[in-house]
Amino acid sequence: xxxxxxxxxxxxxxxxxxxxxxxxxxxxxxxxxxxxxxxxxxxxxxxxxxxxxxxxxxxxxxxxxxxxxxxxxxxxxxxxxxxxxxxxxxxxxxxxxxxxxxxxxxxxxxxxxxxxxxxxxxxxxxxxxxxxxxxxxxxxxxxxxxxxxxxxxxxxxxxxxxxxxxxxxxxxxxxxxxxxxxxxxxxxxxxxxxxxxxxxxxxxxxxxxxxxxxxxxxxxxxxxxxxxxxxxxxxxxxxxxxxxxxxxxxxxxxxxxxxxxxxxxxxxxxxxxxxxxxxxxxxxxxxxxxxxxxxxxxxx
Amino acid sequence: xxxxxxxxxxxxxxxxxxxxxxxxxxxxxxxxxxxxxxxxxxxxxxxxxxxxxxxxxxxxxxxxxxxxxxxxxxxxxxxxxxxxxxxxxxxxxxxxxxxxxxxxxxxxxxxxxxxxxxxxxxxxxxxxxxxxxxxxxxxxxxxxxxxxxxxxxxxxxxxxxxxxxxxxxxxxxxxxxxxxxxxxxxxxxxxxxxxxxxxxxxxxxxxxxxxxxxxxxxxxxxxxxxxxxxxxxxxxxxxxxxxxxxxxxxxxxx
Numbered sequence: 169x170x171x172x173x174x175x176x177x178x179x180x181x182x183x184x185x186x187x188x189x190x191x192x193x194x195x196x197x198x199x200x201x202x203x204x205x206x207x208x209x210x211x212x213x214x215x216x217x218x219x220x221x222x223x224x225x226x227x228x229x230x231x232x233x234x235x236x237x238x239x240x241x242x243x244x245x246x247x248x249x250x251x252x253x254x255x256x257x258x259x260x261x262x263x264x265x266x267x268x269x270x271x272x273x274x275x276x277x278x279x280x281x282x283x284x285x286x287x288x289x290x291x292x293x294x295x296x297x298x299x300x301x302x303x304x305x306x307x308x309x310x311x312x313x314x315x316x317x318x319x320x321x322x323x324x325x326x327x328x329x330x331x332x333x334x335x336x337x338x339x340x341x342x343x344x345x346x347x348x349x350x351x352x353x354x355x356x357x358x359x360x361x362x363x364x365x366x367x368x369x370x371x372x373x374x375x376x377x378x379x380x381x382x383x384x385x386x387x388x389x390x391x392x393x394x395x396x397x398x399x400x401x402x403x404x405x406x407x408x409x410x411x412x413x414x415x416x417x418x419x420x421x422x423x424x425x426x427x428x429x430x431x432x433x434x435x436x437x438x439x440x441x442x443x444x445x446x447x448x449x450x451x452x453x454x455x456x457x458x459x460x461x462x463x464x465x466x467x468x
Numbered sequence: 469x470x471x472x473x474x475x476x477x478x479x480x481x482x483x484x485x486x487x488x489x490x491x492x493x494x495x496x497x498x499x500x501x502x503x504x505x506x507x508x509x510x511x512x513x514x515x516x517x518x519x520x521x522x523x524x525x526x527x528x529x530x531x532x533x534x535x536x537x538x539x540x541x542x543x544x545x546x547x548x549x550x551x552x553x554x555x556x557x558x559x560x561x562x563x564x565x566x567x568x569x570x571x572x573x574x575x576x577x578x579x580x581x582x583x584x585x586x587x588x589x590x591x592x593x594x595x596x597x598x599x600x601x602x603x604x605x606x607x608x609x610x611x612x613x614x615x616x617x618x619x620x621x622x623x624x625x626x627x628x629x630x631x632x633x634x635x636x637x638x639x640x641x642x643x644x645x646x647x648x649x650x651x652x653x654x655x656x657x658x659x660x661x662x663x664x665x666x667x668x669x670x671x672x673x674x675x676x677x678x679x680x681x682x683x684x685x686x687x688x689x690x691x692x693x694x695x696x697x698x699x700x701x702x703x704x705x706x707x708x709x710x711x712x713x714x715x716x717x718x719x720x721x722x
Contacts, residue, residue: 305583312582312589313572313596320558320569327556330518332544332573332636341579387560435560445614452564452613455594456601 174292176404181295182356183377184396188302189349190381191392192309197342198322200257202374203244203264207237207347209271209369211354216283216364217276226289230355237351238344240267245343249336256343264371271366282365290360298356302349306389309345318342383421384431391433469532471496471672472517472548472640477526479516486512488696490526494640497666499673501687501704503680505716508693510676511553514642517674518550519543530639545574549638551629553645553676557617563628564613567600570635600635607631607661623654630661640672641665647679655682662686684708692716 186204193199211233218224218232244263248255272280309315317338320328329335358364377396384395399417406413424432470493479487486509494500502510515521517528519540528536535543549570558566575596581589604613607627612620617628626646633641643662647655659682665671677683683690684704692700692707694716700707707713 308583308585309579312593313568313575313577314579314582316561316565316569317572319560319565323558323560324556326520327552327558328569329540330520330544330550330552331570331632332541333569334541334573345579449614452597452601456598 176401178290178292178295178360179357180397180400181292181299182290182353182360183400184299184393185302185353185356186350187377187380187392187396188299188306188389189346190377191306191389192318192349193342193346194378194381195386195389195392196310196315196318196322197339199253199339199342200378201260201343201346202257202371202378203260203267204346204350204377205369205371205373206264206267207241207350208354208357208373209267209364209366210237210240211351212358212364212369213271213277213283213354214351215355215358216286219289219359220283220286221276226359229359230352233355234348234351237347237354241344241347242340245340249339249343256339260374261371264369264374268366268369278365280366282363282368284363286358286362286364288359288362290356295356295360298352302352303389303393305345305349310389314338314341379421382431383424385433385436386431387435388431388433388437390436390438391431395432470494470529471498471531472674473529474513474517475527475529477513477516477523477528479512479521479524485696487516487523490693490698492691494672494674496639496672497670498688499662499666499675499686501683501690502674502676502693503678503683503690503707504693504699507695509696510693511644512696513693514550514644514674514676517543517640518548518642541573544636547636547639548642549633549636549640550642551626551633551644551646553648555622555625555629557625557629557632559616559618562614562616563604563609563620564597564600566617566628567603567632567635568596570632571596571599573636603631603635604628606634608657622649623651623657626650626654626658627661630665634665634669634671638671640674642674642676644676645678646675647677647682655679658682659686 186208190204193201214233214236215229218229244259248259271277277283317328317333320331320333321335321338325335380395380399381392383399384393385391403413403417406416428434472494474490474492477487477490490513492500502513504510512521516523519538523536527534530546530548535546538546558569561569575592577589577592601613604610607630609624609627609631612624617625620628630646647658650658662673662675663686666673675683675687687704690702690704690707691698692713699712699716700710702710
């Protein structure tokens with residue numbers, strides 16, 4: 169594999185980890201964040217500072233990055249979880265830009281020049297392994313009570329609360345999961361690129377990721393992942409026509425969203441292929457029989 | 469001690485007095501009807517009980533415990549469940565998941581359990597899944613378990629909403645115009661379902677309804693509201709012959 173292809177794949181895999189978080193935040197919970205890149209920045213800078221200046225090993229650096237993202241996510245998210253969803257978009261935008269501004273001023277991280285000579289720990293294999301973890305995380309989230317409650321909140325806040333769902337807690341949980349995954353991706357990013365500077369993590373990045381999620385299908389994890397790989401590969405390809413790149417790219421996204429508002433994949437998941445409705449129904453009924461059998465057993 | 473008690477509840481929106489001095493008591497297993505012309509503040513009473521609005525003054529008690537100031541989801545967890553006038557189901561979830569979501573609010577496993585697929589998660593998921601399934605069978609939706617709610621007929625969507633509310637094992641169930649948009653056959657089925665909820669499960673039901681044949685048949689006591697005020701309280705027969713009520717519904721004679 170050429171070095172070029174390998175680097176494209178690695179960067180895309182890392183970005184896709186953030187997109188898994190966005191699937192939870194935007195796809196399941198219906199919240200828009202334009203500050204995801206700044207959570208990635210926190211992860212990246214934590215990794216850079218600890219790995220380069222303090223010579224920490226790989227995994228602890230990533231963990232600190234995740235914790236830092238989650239904690240700042242909690243502090244910035246706490247006041248706004250009870251407000252309407254649009255406010256979150258505004259606040260995350262401001263918050264993200266504030267983090268970038270702070271990093272531009274900070275001496276220890278080299279200000280606007282950033283930091284270079286960060287040790288290289290991430291390889292393509294490692295990136296893919298972490299991506300598999302990210303996908304698994306998002307999948308588990310969706311297929312648990314947390315996923316259901318998040319979708320309920322997205323669909324109808326008032327009815328969800330009337331069913332006993334704590335809306336602020338559900339929103340916060342999704343927000344922190346997304347922040348944590350972005351922090352993880354940031355750490356991997358810094359250890360692959362071996363260089364970070366604040367301009368890598370502006371709100372345009374965050375906006376682009378949200379567009380990917382909608383392009384692939386906001387309700388489909390499969391769609392979000394395929395869109396990430398498809399569109400970032402495409403933008404690499406079109407980089408030869410740099411002048412038209414953004415134009416072609418934007419036109420495609422607009423066309424898809426205009427004619428398929430639910431994105432390319434809609435509600436379809438890859439797992440639907442082998443987990444058909446008939447099979448799910450059979451499983452459910454089988455489980456119900458064991459329950460009734462157990463009840464009869466107790467009575468006799 | 470009453471199951472549900474409202475004492476002198478007031479609520480205004482700006483100059484509009486939506487609820488004025490509303491008091492009521494409901495015992496275990498009673499069906500209470502609330503009727504009145506449009507804009508009489510009936511739904512507002514439900515919204516105050518379920519915590520969507522907080523009363524300007526007055527108190528609400530559930531089994532003697534005051535719930536007036538509690539947050540909406542806390543009131544639901546205390547045992548007050550409801551349906552909505554314009555059906556509000558969760559889109560993006562199938563029928564089973566819609567009902568399961570109610571149980572999820574009090575299901576006991578955390579995010580780590582979910583990621584590690586621990587036995588606790590499996591046990592709780594199985595419990596809520598089976599409970600939701602039996603709730604759907606109980607209202608007669610057994611064959612639509614994995615269907616998406618938007619594909620169901622209006623009458624079935626109503627039943628699904630009731631199943632979702634029942635899954636919480638409520639002490640009090642608030643039904644906001646459950647018969648709206650149903651055909652006569654479906655209204656008969658709904659009437660049977662409401663009586664079954666009371667007889668088999670002992671749940672107290674508050675019923676807002678415009679279909680008088682339904683509300684007059686099932687209710688033990690009826691509150692008649694007009695412009696936010698209670699103009700009559702009594703059995704269906706008493707209320708039907710009350711001159712104030714006839715005036716509110718038909719207007720005054722010239």
